[in-house]
Amino acid sequence: MEYFKNVPKIKYEGPESDRPFAFKYYDGERVVAGKKMKDHLRFAMSWWHTLCAGGSDPFGVETMDRSYGGLTDPMEIARAKADAGFELMTKLGIEFFCFHDVDIAPEGKTFAESKENLFAMVEYIKGKMAETGIKLLWGTANNFGAPRFMHGAATSCNADTFAYSAAKIKNALDATIELGGQGYVFWGGREGYETLLNTDMALELDNMARLMQMTVKYGRSKGFKGDFYVEPKPKEPTKHQYDFDAATVIGFLRKYGLDSDFKLNIEANHATLAGHTFEHELAVARVNGLFGSVDANQGDPNLGWDTDQFPSDVPSATLAMLEVLRAGGFTNGGLNFDAKVRRGSYTFDDIAYAYIVGMDTYALGLIKADEIIRDGRIDKFVKNRYSSYTKGIGKDIVEGRATLESLEKYTLENPEPVMESGRQEYLEGIFNSILYR
Numbered sequence: 001m002e003y004f005k006n007v008p009k010i011k012y013e014g015p016e017s018d019r020p021f022a023f024k025y026y027d028g029e030r031v032v033a034g035k036k037m038k039d040h041l042r043f044a045m046s047w048w049h050t051l052c053a054g055g056s057d058p059f060g061v062e063t064m065d066r067s068y069g070g071l072t073d074p075m076e077i078a079r080a081k082a083d084a085g086f087e088l089m090t091k092l093g094i095e096f097f098c099f100h101d102v103d104i105a106p107e108g109k110t111f112a113e114s115k116e117n118l119f120a121m122v123e124y125i126k127g128k129m130a131e132t133g134i135k136l137l138w139g140t141a142n143n144f145g146a147p148r149f150m151h152g153a154a155t156s157c158n159a160d161t162f163a164y165s166a167a168k169i170k171n172a173l174d175a176t177i178e179l180g181g182q183g184y185v186f187w188g189g190r191e192g193y194e195t196l197l198n199t200d201m202a203l204e205l206d207n208m209a210r211l212m213q214m215t216v217k218y219g220r221s222k223g224f225k226g227d228f229y230v231e232p233k234p235k236e237p238t239k240h241q242y243d244f245d246a247a248t249v250i251g252f253l254r255k256y257g258l259d260s261d262f263k264l265n266i267e268a269n270h271a272t273l274a275g276h277t278f279e280h281e282l283a284v285a286r287v288n289g290l291f292g293s294v295d296a297n298q299g300d301p302n303l304g305w306d307t308d309q310f311p312s313d314v315p316s317a318t319l320a321m322l323e324v325l326r327a328g329g330f331t332n333g334g335l336n337f338d339a340k341v342r343r344g345s346y347t348f349d350d351i352a353y354a355y356i357v358g359m360d361t362y363a364l365g366l367i368k369a370d371e372i373i374r375d376g377r378i379d380k381f382v383k384n385r386y387s388s389y390t391k392g393i394g395k396d397i398v399e400g401r402a403t404l405e406s407l408e409k410y411t412l413e414n415p416e417p418v419m420e421s422g423r424q425e426y427l428e429g430i431f432n433s434i435l436y437r
């Protein structure tokens with residue numbers, strides 16, 4: 001059965017094309033900065049937003065048909081979702097997908113039944129992957145939706161919930177390994193708290209690390225060679241999320257000796273919720289050697305929550321792709337569209353339009369980031385700005401020869417430092433002139 005009936009195989013037609021079902025900038029085979037676009041961008045479809053979310057919000061029911069033509073049996077629906085997902089990815093030329101355990105298979109009445117459903121769907125999806133050549137970017141467990149997770153998962157006050165979370169992660173990781181996944185994500189979910197009046201923060205943090213340590217041990221023993229990721233987010237659903245932002249997560253990973261197995265999965269909308277820019281979070285991951293993967297989406301500057309919109313902001317995508325290129329590109333990671341169509345965009349056609357604009361936005365971001373690097377003026381400016389560290393007293397500082405005494409002597413013997421302009425507006429002008437030429 002065909003689900004995206006109006007959607008043809010999407011091809012690159014160039015910016016002049018006025019056909020809606022066409023790429024204007026994304027040309028997977030085009031070589032940019034030494035690699036094919038598709039290998040730079042490694043686009044992934046998010047199973048949950050694309051195939052499961054029906055557009056409900058606190059004020060209204062679902063607007064989108066996710067019964068796949070009126071199906072009622074949960075396993076039949078699960079298979080229809082897989083069929084629809086692979087149809088969409090094939091039509092868009094998307095080579096990867098990401099999932100939570102409960103996205104691909106319905107929960108049963110017991111844990112054992114849920115496990116059976118999960119592995120039945122793993123077999124089904126494996127067949128689709130073999131047919132299409134589409135791969136798994138990363139898997140994860142939804143340890144936040146059900147009532148048992150109301151006080152958190154690894155950070156729950158209830159040890160039975162900790163155990164349940166561990167059991168779910170074991171199965172989600174087994175499913176990821178079985179499907180050849182290149183990553184496994186921990187997003188905080190309800191790992192945080194509402195009030196210190198009922199919270200033992202020290203125990204909760206230790207327990208969160210304990211579950212990650214167990215996961216690494218188990219995964220490596222099963223031959224998983226991919227990356228584990230933590231995805232920072234500052235709020236939603238809890239008031240204080242333990243994985244607030246990249247810097248907080250890096251401190252946590254180092255404290256608990258997890259930084260050689262874990263990297264970061266940076267989401268654009270989570271960066272802005274934390275009061276950072278997307279590129280700031282990517283840079284923090286990069287300079288700490290923990291850049292891993294990206295959840296590509298965007299928030300709304302006028303709304304203070306996680307709107308998970310499809311990315312259409314080209315300047316932001318350009319700054320993000322500059323960071324990705326500076327990090328040396330993706331290895332196991334990629335650009336997962338953790339994004340959903342607006343509630344009013346309720347048709348299957350809208351999903352295709354959303355992916356097209358997202359893919360075009362990142363294609364343009366990549367092209368422009370490469371042009372900025374090749375133009376060289378911005379990099380040259382930055383290099384020159386720090387040139388005082390390449391000679392004299394600056395060289396002594398960075399090479400470890402300076403002491404407080406030697407620097408006092410230097411300061412006593414020399415005149416007041418002479419400042420140079422930071423030239424922010426000049427640099428913003430260069431950025432714009434490359435973006436809009």
Ligand code: XLS
Pocket residue numbers: 100140185187231233267295306338
């Ligand atoms: C929620 C997160 C979530 C993770 C995977 O805000 O973005 O979807 O990416 O659990």
Ligand code: CA
Pocket residue numbers: 187231267295338
């Ligand atoms: Ca995400």
Ligand code: CA
Pocket residue numbers: 267269270306308338
């Ligand atoms: Ca989000």
